[in-house]
Structure formats: C-alpha cells, structure tokens
Amino acid sequence: MRDVVIVGGGPVGLFLACELGLAGCSVVVLEREAEAQSPWRKFPLGLRGLNTASVEAFYRRGMLLRLLAASGGRDEVGADLDADQAPAPRSVNHFAGIMLDPAMVNLAALPLRLPSPAMDGMLTSLDAVQSVLAERAVELGVDIRRGIEVTGLTQHDDKVVVCAGEQEYTGRWVAGCDGGRSTIRELAGFDFAGTEPQLTGYLFTGTVTGRESLGPGFNVTPNGMYLRMPAGGYLGMMDFDSGTFDRSRPLTSGHLQTVLRRVSGADVTVDEVDLASSFTDRAMQATTYRQNRVLLAGDAAHIHSPLGGQGLNLGIGDALNLGWKLAATVQGTASYGLLDTYTQERHPIGARVLDWSRAQVAVMRPDSYAPALQALISDLLATADATTYVWERTSGTANRYDLGNEIPLTGRNAPDFRLDDGTLLGDLMRTGRGILLDFSPDQHLHDAATGWTDRIQYVTGPARNDLGYRAVLVRPDGVVAWASDDIPDLESFDRSARRWFGSPKV
Incomplete structure (x- = not known):
C-alpha cells in the first residue's frame, strides 16, 4: 500500500x-x-x-x-540582491485583452517584496x-x-x-x-458548482492566407476576440455562442475560417489546419x-x-x-485539522480566480453595452493604482491566507530574506521543512523552538533587510505562519508552531 x-x-x-x-x-x-x-x-x-x-x-x-x-531560456538566474527593493515587474499580463504597462506598477505599494533570484514571471x-x-x-x-x-x-x-x-x-x-x-x-x-459558458474558444495552428491583415496580440472586436501570436502560425478566437460548439463537431478548416472571419472582420482563408482544439469559459468549482x-x-x-x-x-x-x-x-x-486548512485556504483563492475570469468575459461580451464598458476599463487600467492591482492579482503576490493575525506579513508568501552571510531564504527551503528565521538572536526563542527541530530549521543571524521584523516562522509552502516585530512573544510562537507543525517532541 x-x-x-x-x-x-500533469504539472x-x-x-x-x-x-x-x-x-x-x-x-x-x-x-x-x-x-x-x-x-x-x-x-x-x-x-x-x-x-x-x-x-x-x-x-x-x-x-x-x-x-x-528546458524552456530554452537563460541558464542562470540572478538579481541585484543588495538593492533596497525588488525590481519592477517586466510584464503585467492583460485584462480582457487590454495590455498593461509594467512601468505603471507602483513599487511603493508593494512593501513586502525583496530582491530574489526568482524572476517575476516567465514563459515556458x-x-x-x-x-x-x-x-x-x-x-x-x-x-x-x-x-x-x-x-x-x-x-x-x-x-x-x-x-x-x-x-x-x-x-x-x-x-x-x-x-x-x-x-x-x-x-x-x-x-x-458554478456558471455555464458564454463562449466557445479556439486555438489552432496552420496556414492562413491573409494572416498579416490580422492585428498582433489580443484584439477585442464587436463579435468577440482573437489572438495572433507573432510566430508559429498560432491563432486563438473567442466566439460568443454560449459554448454550444465546443466538442460538438469536428474542428474543420471551414468552420475555423467562418469563425475567424466573423470575429476578426478580416477576409482571411484557413488553408490548412495542423492542430486545433476548443474550450469554453465554463467556470466551476x-x-x-x-x-x-x-x-x-x-x-x-x-x-x-x-x-x-x-x-x-x-x-x-x-x-x-x-x-x-x-x-x-x-x-x-x-496537528488536528491541518488537512482541513487545505480547502479553507485554497477554495477562496480559486473562487477569486473564477470571478476574475468571469469579469473578463463580461467586459468582452459583444453587445451594445460592451464598448462603453471596455472604454471605462481601459481608462482605469491606464492608472498606476489599477495596473498595480492587476499585477498583484495575476502574479499571486496579493494572496493572503487568513491566519487570524493582524501582522501584515503573516499569511503571505515570505519575502526572500538574505542573511548577512549571503544565505537566502530560498536556499534554505529546498528541504521542504519549516524555517524559523531569528534575525536578532533570542535564546528564549531558540529554546522554545527545540521541540520541533525535526520539522523546523532554526536559522539565526541578521539580514541585509529584515523589513522591520525580528523573527519570522515560514511554513514549508513559503507562507509566513508567524512573525514578530518586537521581542518575540513565546506564547504566540508556541501556538503557531503547534497549529502548523503539530505537537513538539518531549
């Protein structure tokens, strides 16, 4: 067994x-x-x-x-680890096909980030x-x-x-x-449970005469949306047919051509299809x-x-x-109930992503109200606040689990603290154990942590930038379980350690 x-x-x-x-x-x-x-x-x-x-x-x-x-990218990672703050993101994705400018991200609104060898995101x-x-x-x-x-x-x-x-x-x-x-x-x-589809989406590669007449990237039109990638003959479309076509009939070149012409408004011809698939925006959880x-x-x-x-x-x-x-x-x-926190923590995150998807579909719907809504959203997304909000949502950095603690760092993904000897939090986490970072060594905290040495690695020493914290307990998934910005409260540490790592060894 x-x-x-x-x-x-899969992944x-x-x-x-x-x-x-x-x-x-x-x-x-x-x-x-x-x-x-x-x-x-x-x-x-x-x-x-x-x-x-x-x-x-x-x-x-x-x-x-x-x-x-494996992705064909660079073979090394790095960042200016001595910088005061993490660098600006290189991309901010899009919302309903509306591209965002990474230069608009307000770094001052992201105080809990530190430079890290990990990039802000990558294509693979x-x-x-x-x-x-x-x-x-x-x-x-x-x-x-x-x-x-x-x-x-x-x-x-x-x-x-x-x-x-x-x-x-x-x-x-x-x-x-x-x-x-x-x-x-x-x-x-x-x-x-969830909501039924509004559209059928298509992805296909092949030969398309007149492909150059299609605008690059995302294009929202009065009849839907299409996406033209710069290479690979890759095209995507979203046709608001209430999802009726998806998996109902073969994806022929004729059907794809009909949909592409209707959605794009361009006189294109799908000559040959190599690979094709369809999907819907059905949102269920x-x-x-x-x-x-x-x-x-x-x-x-x-x-x-x-x-x-x-x-x-x-x-x-x-x-x-x-x-x-x-x-x-x-x-x-x-500890008792630890496995139940999986649903408690991840279900709300999933629900937010589903609503994020639904909101984009609502903005793209081809009806008489859509152009006004799209114009409004475009104006909002041209501001630093909105761009920063979208980046936080899509990057995962806005996720915070409710751990019943008001200290801002708890429940969030831990910044990549760098100790004075050069050790990074990311280096310490490769073993999959919890990490207790004690930046201002406290003998009482060390003694309190001894019961969990098989599950929590105790690491001491000052950090290049401790963000104002004296001690931080990080779960194996990188989430901050407990933090102290003053002399560590040993009782609160004990409660947190027991909650996430079970009973200490006697």
Whole structure:
C-alpha cells in the first residue's frame, strides 16, 4: 500500500508528487496518457506563463535552473540582491485583452517584496514543466505509471482502492489531479458548482492566407476576440455562442475560417489546419477539495477560461499548499485539522480566480453595452493604482491566507530574506521543512523552538533587510505562519508552531 496515489500526471500531479517525495512519502502517479510527449504540450499550443508565485515555488525547490534550460531560456538566474527593493515587474499580463504597462506598477505599494533570484514571471511550455517535474519526482523515488486509466474508486476507513481495469492501486490517501473532466471527482461524489459558458474558444495552428491583415496580440472586436501570436502560425478566437460548439463537431478548416472571419472582420482563408482544439469559459468549482481520504487539486478542483493564464498557476499553488500538509498527516506529525486548512485556504483563492475570469468575459461580451464598458476599463487600467492591482492579482503576490493575525506579513508568501552571510531564504527551503528565521538572536526563542527541530530549521543571524521584523516562522509552502516585530512573544510562537507543525517532541 502506498502512502498516496495521485491520479493525473500533469504539472499539478507531478508537483504534488515532488512535494510528497521530498517529505519521504511513498507515492505512485497514475497517468492516462501512454506517452509523455505530445504536440499539445510543446510550443506554440503548449505555451504557458508562470506567475511570480509559481516561479518562486520552482526556485525554492531547486528546480528553476532546470526549468529555464528546458524552456530554452537563460541558464542562470540572478538579481541585484543588495538593492533596497525588488525590481519592477517586466510584464503585467492583460485584462480582457487590454495590455498593461509594467512601468505603471507602483513599487511603493508593494512593501513586502525583496530582491530574489526568482524572476517575476516567465514563459515556458507544458512540455518543459512536465519534463522537469517528472525528472525530479523520479529522483525523489516517485513511481510514475503511464497508460493507466482509472475506472473505479472505493473508500475505506484507513485506505482508498483505485481500480484501473483489472488492476488495483491502494493508498492511504488519493489525490485527484486529473483535469477538468476529472474521473476521481466524479467517482468520489464531489459537488461541482458554478456558471455555464458564454463562449466557445479556439486555438489552432496552420496556414492562413491573409494572416498579416490580422492585428498582433489580443484584439477585442464587436463579435468577440482573437489572438495572433507573432510566430508559429498560432491563432486563438473567442466566439460568443454560449459554448454550444465546443466538442460538438469536428474542428474543420471551414468552420475555423467562418469563425475567424466573423470575429476578426478580416477576409482571411484557413488553408490548412495542423492542430486545433476548443474550450469554453465554463467556470466551476468543487464545493470542497476533500471527501474523506480523497482530495482534489488543479483543474479537477476548479475550471475556468484560460483568460489571463491563471489555471496552471492556480494548480501549482494547490499542490504547494496540499503537499506538506498531506505529508505531515501521513507521517503522523500533523496537528488536528491541518488537512482541513487545505480547502479553507485554497477554495477562496480559486473562487477569486473564477470571478476574475468571469469579469473578463463580461467586459468582452459583444453587445451594445460592451464598448462603453471596455472604454471605462481601459481608462482605469491606464492608472498606476489599477495596473498595480492587476499585477498583484495575476502574479499571486496579493494572496493572503487568513491566519487570524493582524501582522501584515503573516499569511503571505515570505519575502526572500538574505542573511548577512549571503544565505537566502530560498536556499534554505529546498528541504521542504519549516524555517524559523531569528534575525536578532533570542535564546528564549531558540529554546522554545527545540521541540520541533525535526520539522523546523532554526536559522539565526541578521539580514541585509529584515523589513522591520525580528523573527519570522515560514511554513514549508513559503507562507509566513508567524512573525514578530518586537521581542518575540513565546506564547504566540508556541501556538503557531503547534497549529502548523503539530505537537513538539518531549
């Protein structure tokens, strides 16, 4: 029997597998597709953007250099670590096809950032992400099995049995990371609620006569939206047909041509189609991410339109949040109710992303009110406040879990503190343990932390910039669990350590 059976070998399932493997759990990943390689995961259709939080996750687990190399980017990372503040973001994404200027971001409104070797974001491909994660998972002892299609699931008091034809896989826990049409979600009986689609979206590569007449980038039109990438023959379209076409008929060149002409208003001809897919903006979310011993993450837990590129990032955040909590539960060190905080923390984040997607669709709707709304939104997005807001939302830096503490740093992703000896918080987090940073060494705090030395690494010494804090406790997922800007309150530290890391060793 394995500690955890993960169904779904995409980026979310593999990231979760790495987190569990790092903690010493026995894990098997069951992936339906027999082959790891697919043209859908390669550039250009496999192009994806990782936001700040996701890049930080790869950096803190020692996988960023590998990912950069696999993505065809530079082979080293760096930043001016002696700078007073983190550099301005290099890009700010878009809202409903309206591009934003990164120079408009108000850095003064982002006080809890520090320079870091991790970039603000990066372009990569699903193929690169999956190959890096699969390689790392195998290094950590994870068993990845391909060509396995799950057909049944039975929960018991102390285990879950997953059936794939005549084969059975037993685990103490099962994680469904098997996408928007999740078999695990259906078999386990999760409620999936939300809103029905307004549009059918299309992505395709091929030969298009008159392609040069299409505007580059995102183009919102009276009949929808289209996207022309500068290379690769890659085109995207959104047709407001209430999602009726999606997966209903074959994606022929004739149909794609009809939609492209209607949406763009250009006299173009789709001569040949190499690859094509469709999707909708259906926005649904599981009402809970846990049913007894079965958990959901990624698209299995929530689906929405790809506008703004939030899906992959949301799923990685799920895996990062769930991994250490599930590992602690498996190992018997978790505090009571720790696993329940997975839904409590991640469900509101997912709901916000779904609403973000819905808001963009509402702005793009081709009706008589849309032009006025688009003009209003464009004016707002030309301001520093709005641009900063959008960057915070899409970068993941605005996420803050409610940990019942008013200190601004708690519940947020920890800044990359750099100690005077050059050690970075990101360097310390590669082991997957909690970190207690004591910038103004306090013997009483050191003594209070001794009960958790197997789960919390105590690190002491001044930092180049401590942001006014004397001590900071960081969870394995990089979230600040406790912080003190004065002489450490040992009672509050003890409560926090017990809440997130269980009972101390006697």
